[in-house]
Amino acid sequence: MTTAERHGIGKYVAVYICLLVITALQFVIGYQNIQGTQLVVRMLTFAIIETLLVVLFFMNLGSEKPVFVKFVVYFMLFVLATMNYIWTDSFRLLLFRLTKVGPS
Amino acid sequence: MSEAHVTMGAHTAAPMEAPPFAIPSKKLAMWLFVMADVMTFAACVAAYAFTRNATPDWPRPFHSVTAVAVMTVIMLTSGLTMLIALGAAKAGDKAGAFRWMMITAVAGIIFTLLHIRDWMGMIDQGVGLLHNPWGTAAFGASFYAITGFSLLHISIGTIALIIVAIRYQGGRYNADDIEIVSIFWQFVGLVWLFIVPVVYLMNQTPAAR
Numbered sequence: 384m385t386t387a388e389r390h391g392i393g394k395y396v397a398v399y400i401c402l403l404v405i406t407a408l409q410f411v412i413g414y415q416n417i418q419g420t421q422l423v424v425r426m427l428t429f430a431i432i433e434t435l436l437v438v439l440f441f442m443n444l445g446s447e448k449p450v451f452v453k454f455v456v457y458f459m460l461f462v463l464a465t466m467n468y469i470w471t472d473s474f475r476l477l478l479f480r481l482t483k484v485g486p487s
Numbered sequence: 488m489s490e491a492h493v494t495m496g497a498h499t500a501a502p503m504e505a506p507p508f509a510i511p512s513k514k515l516a517m518w519l520f521v522m523a524d525v526m527t528f529a530a531c532v533a534a535y536a537f538t539r540n541a542t543p544d545w546p547r548p549f550h551s552v553t554a555v556a557v558m559t560v561i562m563l564t565s566g567l568t569m570l571i572a573l574g575a576a577k578a579g580d581k582a583g584a585f586r587w588m589m590i591t592a593v594a595g596i597i598f599t600l601l602h603i604r605d606w607m608g609m610i611d612q613g614v615g616l617l618h619n620p621w622g623t624a625a626f627g628a629s630f631y632a633i634t635g636f637s638l639l640h641i642s643i644g645t646i647a648l649i650i651v652a653i654r655y656q657g658g659r660y661n662a663d664d665i666e667i668v669s670i671f672w673q674f675v676g677l678v679w680l681f682i683v684p685v686v687y688l689m690n691q692t693p694a695a696r
Contacts, residue, residue, distance in 0.1 A: 391574055392570070392571055392574055395567055395570045395571075396567065399563060399564075399566070399567045402563050402566075402680075403560070403563060406556075406559055406560075406563065406680070406683075409683065409684055409688060410552065410556055410688065412688070413552065413684070413687075413688030413689075413691055414691070416693075422689060423689070426684035426685070426688060426689060427684070429684070430680060430681050430684055430685075433677070433680045434677060434680070434681075437566070437673055437676065437677045437680070438677070441566050441570060441673040441676075441677075442669075442670050442673045442674065442677075443666075443670075447508075447510060448507075448508060448509055448510070450507055450508065451507075451508040451509075451510060451518075454508070455518060455522060458522060459522060459525055462525070462526050462529065463525075463529055466529055466530070466533045469533055469536070469537045470537075470540070472537070473536070473537045473540045473541045474540065474541075476541035477540060477541045477542075477543065480541065480542070480543055481543055
């Protein structure tokens with residue numbers, strides 16, 4: 384590796400190691416006897432941390448102008464948040480399939 | 488006629504608003520594409536999560552996730568090699584940038600082959616789009632839809648990497664073009680980091696835990 388290539392790579396290597404560690408933790412959790420909500424919360428928490436690291440450092444969004452960062456983040460968060468309206472219907476369907484009570 | 492009109496008529500070019508994002512248009516286009524693609528993937532994952540949550544007999548067929556772990560390490564490492572390529576390109580090291588981009592592309596090819604091998608293993612076990620040996624038929628369709636969409640992105644990304652690397656080597660592209668393909672490559676890697684826990688780790692066979 385040349386000097387030019389090494390320039391500024393240290394930060395990315397640190398983020399890469401963080402990502403490897405977080406991913407390893409996810410696999411450890413995957414092999415533990417954790418079920419249901421606890422499993423989902425732990426997995427998604429680690430996935431969100433990974434997302435922040437990748438978007439801010441690997442995709443270099445952190446070095447863009449703040450107004451552009453807000454543009455990307457606010458729109459994304461709005462879309463991802465509104466997609467959660469599916470859960471009420473998903474649990475209704477689950478309840479029906481388990482108890483055969485209520486609208487199908 | 489108002490004073491404002493008279494003033495505007497006297498000057499041929501009206502003062503323009505400063506560009507708010509101040510980034511190159513190609514890069515903005517890639518970010519807009521990534522934002523649209525996030526919505527597509529989010530819709531796929533939301534549909535998967537809806538079905539998974541609403542199905543009591545959802546299969547948990549993954550005994551071992553070693554291959555998935557290897558694929559994840561390859562994907563993460565390719566993200567780093569892509570950044571090394573970008574750093575080299577910005578520093579004017581053309582040969583270094585080309586070399587690291589090709590290393591990234593090779594990682595993409597290995598990932599794709601491992602992914603196809605994973606699919607072949609699932610097909611050998613009898614998992615199809617509309618049937619599987621374990622439970623609800625929706626499992627196969629949702630599994631192939633999400634992983635297939637990711638695989639399609641990674642395949643296209645690998646081809647794009649090779650094309651951009653060759654054109655950069657030939658002098659037709661510059662470091663800005665490498666940065667644009669880098670944004671896409673990091674994005675497909677990020678998507679894989681969501682697919683691993685949602686599709687594989689949460690569906691491991693209880694005995695494997």
